[in-house]
Amino acid sequence: MGLFGKKENKNEEKEKEKDFYEKSKNFKETLGQKLRKLFGGKTLDTNALEQIEETLITADIGPAISYDLIEKLRTKNIGNIEDAIIYLKNELKNYIFDGDIGIEKGQLNVLLVLGVNGVGKTTSIAKISNYYLQKGFKILLAAGDTFRAAAVEQLTKWSQRLDIPIIRQHDGADPASVVFDAIDSAKAKGVDLLIIDTAGRLHTKVNLMDELRKIEKIIKSKGDFNKKNLLVIDGTTGQNAFIQAESFNNAVGINGIMITKYDALSKGGIVFTIQKKLKIPFYFIGTGEKIENIEEFNKDSFIEKIFS
Numbered sequence: 001m002g003l004f005g006k007k008e009n010k011n012e013e014k015e016k017e018k019d020f021y022e023k024s025k026n027f028k029e030t031l032g033q034k035l036r037k038l039f040g041g042k043t044l045d046t047n048a049l050e051q052i053e054e055t056l057i058t059a060d061i062g063p064a065i066s067y068d069l070i071e072k073l074r075t076k077n078i079g080n081i082e083d084a085i086i087y088l089k090n091e092l093k094n095y096i097f098d099g100d101i102g103i104e105k106g107q108l109n110v111l112l113v114l115g116v117n118g119v120g121k122t123t124s125i126a127k128i129s130n131y132y133l134q135k136g137f138k139i140l141l142a143a144g145d146t147f148r149a150a151a152v153e154q155l156t157k158w159s160q161r162l163d164i165p166i167i168r169q170h171d172g173a174d175p176a177s178v179v180f181d182a183i184d185s186a187k188a189k190g191v192d193l194l195i196i197d198t199a200g201r202l203h204t205k206v207n208l209m210d211e212l213r214k215i216e217k218i219i220k221s222k223g224d225f226n227k228k229n230l231l232v233i234d235g236t237t238g239q240n241a242f243i244q245a246e247s248f249n250n251a252v253g254i255n256g257i258m259i260t261k262y263d264a265l266s267k268g269g270i271v272f273t274i275q276k277k278l279k280i281p282f283y284f285i286g287t288g289e290k291i292e293n294i295e296e297f298n299k300d301s302f303i304e305k306i307f308s
């Protein structure tokens with residue numbers, strides 16, 4: 001699968017996707033559940049260690065890290081899975097880190113939300129808005145995904161539900177121009193947080209990364225404020241999410257990541273690979289389709305989740 005996956009035929013695909021998540025919820029097993037099912041009550045021998053390694057890899061933890069972990073585990077003479085899980089949990093904490101998004105009230109913060117179609121950008125923007133609304137932030141949204149009429153509508157609906165203003169132009173408008181207006185408006189209104197939605201794929205000949213670079217340039221030209229690029233990745237897509245992180249990071253730079261769909265089939269291990277290779281912090285986890293299904297990323301509770 002390429003960077004943009006294969007999502008085209010919108011509605012039908014979306015319905016299928018929903019169906020898939022609904023069903024998969026019942027089958028979702030955490031890494032901990034899998035390990036306990038395979039090895040509970042058994043003595044861990046060399047064979048078992050190899051199988052544990054495989055199980056880590058299927059949870060997207062990546063072959064290099066999985067290999068490291070198992071080699072360390074081998075020297076410890078741990079005989080049962082519960083002790084092995086305790087050991088793995090502790091070790092894995094060395095492979096990830098917490099990040100602080102660094103958004104404070106009383107100044108203009110601009111959050112540029114990036115990611116391929118369908119990962120959950122617009123939904124995440126609604127969740128993040130709600131999260132900061134509760135902290136008393138004054139928020140403004142910008143409908144920068146002008147390439148799909150439905151995208152502008154979707155964000156507009158959220159803005160109505162949350163009762164926050166939105167800057168939008170006509171479908172197909174230049175997103176850089178939307179961003180230009182949005183920053184002026186944010187300054188005029190004394191907004192604490194401007195959140196900009198972007199397209200995940202362009203239905204024109206324009207290259208997405210060029211388009212994003214243009215938006216970046218406009219933001220920079222608007223002065224000096226706290227600007228963060230937030231990449232949204234779908235936790236169910238595994239290694240493809242790593243490719244996305246690498247591509248967006250190379251093109252425009254990523255300050256932090258939100259991993260979504262952690263309630264669905266997510267294996268979560270991709271967090272380790274991304275942090276090891278790209279050293280990018282995770283700020284939030286999306287744990288469902290509802291507005292309140294958002295958590296701040298915390299490495300200890302993330303590891304607990306994986307092994308729960």
Ligand SMILES: Nc1nc2c(ncn2[C@@H]2O[C@H](COP(=O)(O)OP(=O)(O)O)[C@@H](O)[C@H]2O)c(=O)[nH]1
Nearest residue numbers: 117118119120121122123260261286287288289
């Ligand atoms: N289960 C689940 N679904 C999510 C989550 N975040 C987003 N979605 C769903 O993913 C689909 C695509 O979301 P959308 O925000 O439109 O993605 P975008 O194309 O990146 O803007 C929608 O059906 C959302 O409800 C999440 O954390 N968990």
Ligand SMILES: [Mg+2]
Nearest residue numbers: 121122145151
């Ligand atoms: Mg969207």
